[in-house]
Amino acid sequence: MLDWFAGAVESAKTMKEIGQSLLTIRDENIIRERVYELNNNLMDLQQKLLEAQLNQMELVQRIQALEGEKEQASQSVSLKAQYALHTFVTSAHAYVLKTEEQGVPTHFYCSHCLETESLAITLQGSTILSCPKCKYSVRTTPRKPFETTAFR
Ligand SMILES: [Zn+2]
Structure with missing residues (x-):
């Protein structure tokens, strides 16, 4: 992953060496050749810096995505911690607020x-509670004989 960095350091070093050698050379052809080399190195260095920038942008995006996931995960844990599973006499389940767990719950959650x-959706209805979002439904009281055909 740090190849670009080693390359960039190498380019910068070469450029410095060429720059220093230019100070002592008097031959115009050699100077021209060295300037050309210097330009190539400069372009190489720019390319590597660009790669480094892209690399960094990718890392920043990755970090942001991970932080988002972490935030979501901790929110869902703290949300779930507020609810307790409630079992009806029909052995169907729904969640209730932990604060209402011991008394008579006013709301049941899907x-x-x-x-x-990790969404707390209030179930609607009385004998049969159903979720307006996912349509999950639970029966809270046992069927009365005359209901057998009505609720199949
Ligand atoms: Zn639901």
Whole structure:
């Protein structure tokens, strides 16, 4: 990954050497040749700096993406920590706020959305609660005999 850096250092070193040798040379042809070499080195160095810049930009983007993921992960952990799994008499599940876990919960939250997408979606309905987002539904009370055909 640091090839460009070693290359850039090498180019800069060569340029310095050429620059120093120019001070002692009197022959015009040799000077012209050296200036040409110097120009090539300069272009090489510019190329390497450009690569270094691109490299750095990629790294910055990567860091930003990772920081975003980390932030999301910690948010989802802290969100889930606020809820407790509630089991209805029908053995269906939904989440409730931990603060309401011991009493009578006022809201139930979709377990599918909370577990897969870290979203707290309030379930709608009474006998059958359903999620407006993913359509997941849970039955909170056992079926009465006359309901058997109505809710299949
Ligand atoms: Zn849902």
